[in-house]
Amino acid sequence: MASPIPNDATEFPETDRLFLEPHLPPKDGSSHPALPFTTLTFATSLDSSLTLSPGTPTAISGPQPEAMTLYLRSRHDGILIGVGTAVADDPSLNCHIVGVGGSGAMGSTASQGQLLLIPLPDGT
Numbered sequence: 001m002a003s004p005i006p007n008d009a010t011e012f013p014e015t016d017r018l019f020l021e022p023h024l025p026p027k028d029g030s031s032h033p034a035l036p037f038t039t040l041t042f043a044t045s046l047d048s049s050l051t052l053s054p055g056t057p058t059a060i061s062g063p064q065p066e067a068m069t070l071y072l073r074s075r076h077d078g079i080l081i082g083v084g085t086a087v088a089d090d091p092s093l094n095c096h097i098v099g100v101g102g103s104g105a106m107g108s109t110a111s112q113g114q115l116l117l118i119p120l121p122d123g124t
């Protein structure tokens with residue numbers, strides 16, 4: 001029997017993924033660049049804030065860019081966040097998109113272990 005769709009499962013339709021594709025690492029891993037393929041993603045307010053105040057988790061973007069953030073996670077081998085973000089948000093850093101996977105979403109095809117790197121203030 002198929003598992004139920006988890007409560008946090010979300011959608012990021014194929015049509016929304018198309019514009020991202022030219023900016024993503026190839027799906028088949030055929031490219032071996034000398035430097036890691038790096039994507040920077042963040043949500044910002046019109047006055048260029050990332051959060052209401054330091055340490056306050058703040059939803060700035062809406063459902064579609066949040067789904068895009070989840071999808072980007074599925075297309076990279078690792079995620080780098082700051083130690084302050086880890087403490088403030090305790091983020092799941094998973095990808096719960098239906099058909100893509102990451103936390104049990106139905107039809108998981110791209111679920112993968114992800115490497116989490118948190119730089120400390122001493123630079124390590």
Ligand SMILES: NC(=O)C1=CN([C@@H]2O[C@H](COP(=O)(O)OP(=O)(O)OC[C@H]3O[C@@H](n4cnc5c(N)ncnc54)[C@H](O)[C@@H]3O)[C@@H](O)[C@H]2O)C=CC1
Binds near residue numbers: 041050054123
């Ligand atoms: N709106 C959004 O998309 C996002 C918002 N946030 C929010 O941002 C806040 C935390 O962000 P930040 O204040 O940037 O702190 P942060 O601690 O997450 O990031 C700064 C990182 O840079 C490192 N660092 C500082 N000086 C350095 C130096 N000279 N050399 C090398 N590394 C150095 C720190 O050790 C830290 O790991 C949280 O409130 C979180 O909720 C976090 C991620 C995304």
Ligand SMILES: Nc1nc(O)c(N)c(N[C@@H]2O[C@H](COP(=O)(O)O)[C@@H](O)[C@H]2O)n1
Binds near residue numbers: 058061066069093094
């Ligand atoms: N796409 C996006 N929109 C916002 O408004 C945000 N505040 C963030 N924040 C990032 O998402 C992390 C939380 O991830 P989980 O939902 O726990 O998986 C948070 O730590 C920021 O990196 N992103």
